[in-house]
Amino acid sequence: MSLSIRHSWFEATARQRLAGLLDPGSFCEFLPPAVAQPSPHLAQLDLPGAFDDGVVVGAGQLGSRQVLVAAQEGQFMGGAVGEIHGAKIVGLLRRAVAERPAAVLFLIDSGGVRLHEANAGLIAISEIMRAVLDARAAGVPVVALVGGSCGAFGGMGIVAKLCSAVVMSEEGRLALSGPEVIETVAGVEEFDAKDRALVWRVTGGKHRYLMDDCAALVDDDIAAFRRGSIELLDDWQETPDTLARLRAKQARLQGRLSAYGRCRDGLEIWAALGISEPERVPLLDCDELIALKEGLPT
Amino acid sequence: MNAPLPRVWDSLRQSRGKRLERAASLGFGKEIPVDRIIDLLEAVIQPGDRVCLEGNNQKQADFLAESLADCDPARINHLQMVQSVLALPSHVDLFERGLASRLDFSFSGPQGARLAKLVQQQRIEIGAIHTYLELFGRYFLDLTPNVALIAAQAADAQGNLYLGPNTEDTPAIVEATAFKGGIVIAQVNERVEKLPRVDVPADWVDFTVQAPRPNYIEPLFTRDPAQITEVQVLMAMMAIKGIYAEYGVTRLNHGIGFDTAAIELLLPTYAAELGLMGKICTHWALNPHPTLIPAIESGFVESVHCFGSEVGMDAYIAARSDVFFTGADGSMRSNRAFCQTAGLYACDMFIGSTLQLDLAGNSSTATLGRITGFGGAPNMGSDPHGRRHASPAWLKAGREAYGPQATRGRKLVVQMVETFREHMAPVFVEELDAWQLQRSMGAELPPIMIHGDDVSHIVTEEGIANLLLCRTPEEREQAIRGVAGFTPVGMARDKAMVENLRDRGIVRRPEDLGINPRQASRDLLAARSVKDLVRWSGGLYAPPSRFRNW
């Protein structure tokens, strides 16, 4: 059965994702573990660090295109951004401006700021935001791949949406505040974080795809992320933002807010989009959902 | 000589009649309005009654439990509760509020800590902590309920009941109560004109009440494959190759932990590659574990009889009626009493996990400050000396235990544990916490779940110890130390003796079984997520929301 040859992106480590995403043997790591130091800030708080501080950066090839890559490790401190972690990503994006690779692939798997290094993390995310926009302004597409167990939350949710495009799996989540945070502050009636089906109807890949918040939806499979990224870059032309484009985006966001601003569940929006059996959406496989979206009235 | 006093021979029937009269005088018919349930309970229950409150492993008569707890302790008190599982806060409220004083039960799970406190305060008298079969047995001997409060899926106008897939303990409870002058009250989720099938006939049921919300069912048997570790995969490989294959185990029961879930998920992959399809794991006494779906779909499994059902499995079970026991209506019927009997007498193997093991192989899940009980594990995890039918696995184990001239076989009772639990708590200990618990509770026996003399094998990440082949208590102890890894118990092993046991095949390492630990990859699991299980089921399995990530 084909199930057994699937290599889940959700489950894989950052290094396993890179190994399967890039052309075999093409990856070369910058600042690899053997020459790196774990975060001194974690050590100060009596916590063990990781040699790569939870992010792997380097260069490689994707379908023979030269690319730069950054992959966050969701299993280490929730992929959260600390001083070294953030600085590695910033350095990679600056390198992209100088080197002009075919793309930067950003494998996001992060809850946002690492609280143990809160200020360093927040500022680093701000620097990453500026650096992503600098790379894009230099004509280098930055593609966010979101399908890890930590999703893309907090500042990393903002970073993902600053990228040229987002490729997601159904398992991926993309949002600002985590459901647990909303539940803690606003109560379980506002958001029951344990109702995982609801969490995914609000933040998951399928909903984001139906709402055009991600450009491509792929299966939870490393090979599918690879195919999805190659196909996306095949057709991609990175062009600088213009006033007209930002105005159009502003209008689209305004329109969407007035149309769906009162909705509280993906089911309501999907029905409003013209999907006849919205409750079936979570059960559809990736191809079925893509076909469903193509058939929707525009 | 004086004439003997005339004895009344139908006092139970008379008592039942009076209770029913009291109910009738308050205007109650068979169908009780939901807002008058407390009036009914106070009318038919008397102080000192033995009351069975249906609390199963999964299905709970939760509305009746809460209603009973809200009754007036001045009118209802000194109840003797008999129930298999004490799972809900309201079950303990009965004792805290002075309605009940004595308890016979099997398992308390989440209420274990509150229960222990009540015992220490001497506000509860525990008759005994039973296994399921013992408790059911005593329902028909000396613990027969005066009143049974049960849960059913639906009732029709006559009062016939449909129990749904989670039949569980209901048939045993109703049979004991209804045929010994007792009163049976059922909470139902719905009233329907026509039931899918009749599980309990109307004349065994005195009253029904439609509960304000469906009875609670705990998804107790759903294990997310995503949480299975490589170490569990390694142990599962060892168990399959070193025990299932060698004994040809076809009839079995599994525990509910991740260790055995790993075995279930290796059947379509690793076991199939070893050519074991059709040779092992064909007939099961088991709840419908979602992790068994890939093995069923691969053709490994011929039959599964269930203690209860599992949330989300109904459509799948209905569509696989060759495998599961289903009624003419297509839906499943489970039965804990029969399935426990199958587990005790008809299975060749029980395999499960535990929290602690001592040097004699005794195991316990008891921890200090909690009285959790046993459930059904000791029934399944014991060698029934009354068994007489033979099977290859049973005979082989018997020859290992008693020599080539053995006149009986032996059940395989396997304990499968990692040497350390989380937070580095060693599983192997010199003395079980159960002994300290016995002392602090003043109990007659320590709460040992599976006795060491019933255990045939222990599987850890370090290897398999075959206790059947041990000939002296010393050998047994060293065999256990020999698989106890880096726990203090393991490090205190006699290395030479363990190596000697290894030469005799009593202790076997992964490499002795031809297994390289590095092959133990999660890639071997037929499903690595709950979503994979849904895919295997062809979309028939509908997991509860908390197990989804889509």
Place this chain on the structure above:
Amino acid sequence: MEKLEFKFPSQALLAAAPPALCGVVGSGNLEILVRSGVDRQICEISVNTSARGFGETWRAVLATFAASQAVGGTSIAINDMGATPAVVSLRLAQALADYRGGAQ
């Protein structure tokens, strides 16, 4: 957190190789970095672990590893987040295999 340093005599590993990393510093898990060391007859191991008070257990697990495998001439660094000895042993075997693989 506790820092532990060990040196074990071990049969010399034949070839030095590029560093190899295995595992992740996640809950109940650890990462192991294997590099070539100085002394061909010694395996040096340094451990950063979140769990205090298990020095002797670490010594036993690592000594068993160094005695059963030829790892002389390697320097091994471990960052640990509460892995059990079973996981530690498995990761050590994987890390060593990765390191040896890199030598070919």
Place this chain on the structure above:
Amino acid sequence: MTLNTILDALFPAGHAVAVANQVLAGEAQTALGPVAVLGTTDAAAIDHAMALALAGTVLDTVEQHPGRPLVFLVDTSGQALSRSQELLCLNGSLAHLASCVDFARRQGHPSLALVTANAVSGGFLSFGLMADQAYALADAQVRVMDLRAMARVTKIAYERLVELAASSPIFAPGAASYQKMGAIAAIWPAPSATLLLDALRDIAQARGAGDQRQSLATTRGGRQLAAGVSRQVEHAVGAG
């Protein structure tokens, strides 16, 4: 300090700033000419409507007043916490706002942010920290999370965090930490037209220099590692 007090102090030559839904928009006069004034008040929790209103003002300024400086007054408690906001991808609207501020920079609009009261995480990221330079009033609260909440989430003793916060700007809340860390250019004792003018001149002079926060952090001893690590990655030899 009321918004009007702040506006009067910053723009004695005159200002016309309207507040709607906690979002301010308008213009003011300075010795360097007119500037656009925008931002949030009363510890606004930024939601879609606020983010889009701010982005709209930025785009209007770019279209109607090429080169006009943008002055952001920042008072935000973070982002709106609700299911309906997340359902419409709140991070997307915050990203849109950030990209509009960045677009204005590329179109030659100098930008300055002044934290007047609160600057917290997501709300701060989307516009305050996107400006060319950020400043803070002396009593402003700048942080990701207060130490008690941080202790709860990280399960590190509050007392230990307080002790470390005294010496480490890495996680200690406060504008001074952010100044050391390179994200706040200077702390102003009070809103001042002179300081504002100086700042606008500095920003105009430094145009095109790019994001200097890492090197500032090194100079000020706040982040000792970031600049070096980024440089190492930027210039690592890409050998296989």
